[in-house]
Amino acid sequence: MTNAATKTPQHPASDAPDHAPPLRVLAVGDHTREFRELARFTEAEGGVLHTTPDSSRALRILTQERWTLLLVQLDDDTGDRLAWWAEVLRRMSGRPRLVALVPTPSIGLALRATALGVLEVLSTTVDRERYCELLRRVRDAEREATLPLPTARAQSVGGGRLVAESPAMLPVFRAIAQVAPGTASVLILGESGTGKELIAQAIHADSPRATGPFVAVNCAAIPENLLESELFGHEKGAFTGAVGRKIGRFERATTGTLFLDEIGDMSLALQGKILRAVQEREVERVGGSDPIPVDVRLIAATNGDLPRLIADGRFREDLYYRLAVVTITLPRLAERGDDLLALTAHFLDAFGRQYHKSFTGITDQAVDLLRGHEWAGNVRELRNVVERSVLVADGPVLRAEHLPEEWRTGGGRTAHAEPSPLATMRDVEARHIARVLTHTEGQIGEAARILGVHRNTLARKIRDYGL
Amino acid sequence: MSPEARISPLQVEQALRLLPEVDALAPLRAFLVSTSRGRDATQPYRTVGTRLLLPADLTHAVPRAIARVTEHLRALYDAAVEALQAEQEDDLPAAVASLLRAGELEVQVGRGTQAHAWYDQALRIAETLRDRRPEIAALRRFGDLKTRLGRFDIAARYYQRSLAIAEAERDREGSARACHGLGEVALAQAKWQGAGSWYTRGLQYEADDPSLAAHLHLGLGEAARARGQFETAEEQLGRAQRLFAAHGDDVGLARVLNAVGDLEALRERRPEALARYQEAFAHLRPVAGYPQLEIAIRLRICQLYLDWGRLPDAEDEIRRAEETAIVHNATPELARLYLVMGQVRGRQEDDTGFVFFEKAIELCRGPEPTPRLEAEVYLEYGLFRKQLGELEEAEAYLGRAREILEAIGNGPLLARVDAELATLPTV
Numbered sequence A: 001m002t003n004a005a006t007k008t009p010q011h012p013a014s015d016a017p018d019h020a021p022p023l024r025v026l027a028v029g030d031h032t033r034e035f036r037e038l039a040r041f042t043e044a045e046g047g048v049l050h051t052t053p054d055s056s057r058a059l060r061i062l063t064q065e066r067w068t069l070l071l072v073q074l075d076d077d078t079g080d081r082l083a084w085w086a087e088v089l090r091r092m093s094g095r096p097r098l099v100a101l102v103p104t105p106s107i108g109l110a111l112r113a114t115a116l117g118v119l120e121v122l123s124t125t126v127d128r129e130r131y132c133e134l135l136r137r138v139r140d141a142e143r144e145a146t147l148p149l150p151t152a153r154a155q156s157v158g159g160g161r162l163v164a165e166s167p168a169m170l171p172v173f174r175a176i177a178q179v180a181p182g183t184a185s186v187l188i189l190g191e192s193g194t195g196k197e198l199i200a201q202a203i204h205a206d207s208p209r210a211t212g213p214f215v216a217v218n219c220a221a222i223p224e225n226l227l228e229s230e231l232f233g234h235e236k237g238a239f240t241g242a243v244g245r246k247i248g249r250f251e252r253a254t255t256g257t258l259f260l261d262e263i264g265d266m267s268l269a270l271q272g273k274i275l276r277a278v279q280e281r282e283v284e285r286v287g288g289s290d291p292i293p294v295d296v297r298l299i300a301a302t303n304g305d306l307p308r309l310i311a312d313g314r315f316r317e318d319l320y321y322r323l324a325v326v327t328i329t330l331p332r333l334a335e336r337g338d339d340l341l342a343l344t345a346h347f348l349d350a351f352g353r354q355y356h357k358s359f360t361g362i363t364d365q366a367v368d369l370l371r372g373h374e375w376a377g378n379v380r381e382l383r384n385v386v387e388r389s390v391l392v393a394d395g396p397v398l399r400a401e402h403l404p405e406e407w408r409t410g411g412g413r414t415a416h417a418e419p420s421p422l423a424t425m426r427d428v429e430a431r432h433i434a435r436v437l438t439h440t441e442g443q444i445g446e447a448a449r450i451l452g453v454h455r456n457t458l459a460r461k462i463r464d465y466g467l
Numbered sequence B: 001m002s003p004e005a006r007i008s009p010l011q012v013e014q015a016l017r018l019l020p021e022v023d024a025l026a027p028l029r030a031f032l033v034s035t036s037r038g039r040d041a042t043q044p045y046r047t048v049g050t051r052l053l054l055p056a057d058l059t060h061a062v063p064r065a066i067a068r069v070t071e072h073l074r075a076l077y078d079a080a081v082e083a084l085q086a087e088q089e090d091d092l093p094a095a096v097a098s099l100l101r102a103g104e105l106e107v108q109v110g111r112g113t114q115a116h117a118w119y120d121q122a123l124r125i126a127e128t129l130r131d132r133r134p135e136i137a138a139l140r141r142f143g144d145l146k147t148r149l150g151r152f153d154i155a156a157r158y159y160q161r162s163l164a165i166a167e168a169e170r171d172r173e174g175s176a177r178a179c180h181g182l183g184e185v186a187l188a189q190a191k192w193q194g195a196g197s198w199y200t201r202g203l204q205y206e207a208d209d210p211s212l213a214a215h216l217h218l219g220l221g222e223a224a225r226a227r228g229q230f231e232t233a234e235e236q237l238g239r240a241q242r243l244f245a246a247h248g249d250d251v252g253l254a255r256v257l258n259a260v261g262d263l264e265a266l267r268e269r270r271p272e273a274l275a276r277y278q279e280a281f282a283h284l285r286p287v288a289g290y291p292q293l294e295i296a297i298r299l300r301i302c303q304l305y306l307d308w309g310r311l312p313d314a315e316d317e318i319r320r321a322e323e324t325a326i327v328h329n330a331t332p333e334l335a336r337l338y339l340v341m342g343q344v345r346g347r348q349e350d351d352t353g354f355v356f357f358e359k360a361i362e363l364c365r366g367p368e369p370t371p372r373l374e375a376e377v378y379l380e381y382g383l384f385r386k387q388l389g390e391l392e393e394a395e396a397y398l399g400r401a402r403e404i405l406e407a408i409g410n411g412p413l414l415a416r417v418d419a420e421l422a423t424l425p426t427v
Helices: A032-044 A055-064 A079-090 A107-116 A128-142 A167-179 A196-205 A224-232 A268-280 A306-311 A317-323 A339-354 A364-372 A378-392 A425-439 A444-451 A455-465 B012-018 B023-034 B055-088 B092-108 B112-126 B133-148 B152-168 B172-188 B192-204 B210-226 B230-246 B250-266 B270-284 B291-308 B311-327 B331-347 B351-364 B371-387 B391-408 B411-423
Strands: A024-028 A048-052 A069-073 A097-102 A120-123 A146-148 A186-189 A214-218 A257-261 A297-302 A326-329 A361-363
Touching: A024 A032, A024 A055, A032 A048, A032 A128, A048 A055, A055 A069, A055 A079, A055 B270, A069 A079, A079 A097, A079 A107, A079 B270, A097 A107, A107 A120, A120 A128, A146 A364, A146 A425, A167 A196, A167 A326, A186 A196, A186 A317, A196 A214, A196 A257, A196 A297, A214 A224, A224 A268, A268 A317, A306 A317, A339 A361, A339 A364, A339 A378, A361 A364, A364 A425, A378 B311, A425 A444, A425 A455, A444 A455, B012 B023, B023 B055, B023 B311, B055 B092, B092 B112, B092 B133, B112 B133, B133 B152, B133 B172, B152 B172, B172 B192, B172 B210, B192 B210, B210 B230, B210 B250, B230 B250, B250 B270, B250 B291, B270 B291, B291 B311, B291 B331, B311 B331, B331 B351, B331 B371, B351 B371, B371 B391, B371 B411, B391 B411
Parallel strands: A024 A048, A024 A069, A069 A097, A097 A120, A186 A297, A186 A326, A214 A257, A257 A297
Antiparallel strands: A146 A361
């Protein structure tokens, strides 16, 4: 055991597993005797354990160095403290896994700990076997094989902004190509986060109105009392808070395209006003008396079931038919197969440039986690996940540890625990070769022997897969 | 599908529109907000108004709300009865103390107008007494209240009166506390040198209260940091930290670590700043009842992430602060959070970010209006519009900020608004 202030070099035990990054454990608390014992167990597993007596010092040490595991000694009734530690670690790059040491672990605390993404709750009197098994589990998780990132190719439609290769997106591209040159209103259907606005932008970009403005309104984001003036504008003093004249979005979109997102959330009264604006091609500012001509192409979108809303009397049928001249339905991300990885690569590149980082690979475990996630929030969720991963990543490879903690602890919405059945043979083979090469530390001959193929065959595959 | 399953929850703003704004329902309105549930976390424009609630859930929660109201009323009534008993016993300083305590209870639940009434009554009695210490205390409470409401000029006048009497009465502690108040006002108005002078003067009284001394050193550290004197700041904050630590004052330690975090952030030592803010949380965690401080620390972390360019982390932090503000009905803090959210969206050139400014303005005009903050929101709203090239609206919002500041009197902010108005091209 070493005090964090006076570290000693690490001496891996002779029987420690090889090819794994060294385990660095930080123990916080004042149970010196127990920590001494834990230090012995850790060293036997090829790691090193440092101690620090309080959270203040621990925080400093955590920000200065990289740690694999954080052991925090807590009292039994200590859920809040545990939550605090979990929150602290969430903010750290290369964050260590959290393990709580309590005098008598309870089921309640264990459940709470799981929800917080805590790796394990152990008794202060540590069982050697259980502790060593935990260390091995952490080390195994760190042993990941790196795969090359797929090339994210943008499609030629819609100004080259759409990244998709999946067959599920083909009907969407066809529809864009058909409707863009015309003037018909378009209704885009799809779950939240499937990229409805991007499709609307693509239609606008390929239309004769491309030189005009593209104005988007998220109807669900704007409170009902503000939406009318946002859409149609208002004159100064029209109502309390109308401190100046405001140009509405209909007017701003003249000669271009107006995209009304989440239109199903709008009140019937406002639906009526939109219908009038579309039919009469003019709007009236709130508090104004003169009609203002507008020339807009309308694209609307919803994640709701408009026929059902019509049946319930919550959406105007006449407006529906006016909007749904052409309907485009977007698939869920889960239905887009390998687009998941192509989009991941695309976002890694985009956010990498934004945050001055560069990515060349992704580990097999990260791929498994991505494929195993449910993606209820679709592409928007993927974008957010990748952006956060880019922020915490500390090298050119996206690893499992960069992905949300709860995915690794089973707390996230996972579609399945095993690698996705959607993986291709090529994907599986590349991943397996990468894993074996990691094991042999890049020795092709040894890897070929393990895989049972000729060295030249393996060398070719390594080249083909870009490993 | 059963009819029950199809009942959708109400939105908070929908529910608040339905309930009349009568005094009797004010606690229920607050409770309704604090018990509402957040919507889908992926919705980027969600505000407190779009949170959801089920009236059926409220039925179960109403007894809890009533218990909380009863507890508050009981404490107020106790203070009132104590004041009456003190008057009967001809112990008017004790009566003043009871009235001031009742006012503090009102401040704790965010009812500034009610607190004002209690303090006013206390001051009127205190002014008739030969012993002037109750008057010194009452004036200081007014100063604290006005500072909280952002009425800095008025706050300064109260503290000045408190100081003048305390000095005349050779009340060292009263003088030092008044100086601390004046330092806080100067700090809030960005008058760094003035703030430093007031804190130094406060320390010269050598009041026999280490906690007060720690607060004065903290103030000196913050003033020095704002003036770019980092070494002095470090030294003063270190003194404050040692004094707070010696007395096991966790809240004081949280405040000073927050200030050290700011210092590290200014030195662009971001990981260290983050660690200090987290240490501040570590001290605050076991102490309940300081949501404003927790929100303040989270706002600093948010600012740190923004400067770092880590927008998603900044948004996460601000959403956590939002949750705290909603649960504790911290309305001015919530308005400030939405102001920051609006600024963040402005940086992203996202025009839908205006929904946050609108919500902030609505909150500032609530039952306990905060005109200074409202002016600040209008100022930032104007800048947001300017950033989007909407100059006519920018001018209108800056003009509204000007009107409010002229009415309440706030020189430094007014000067900033005028400077921004001057940079606008003629519309």
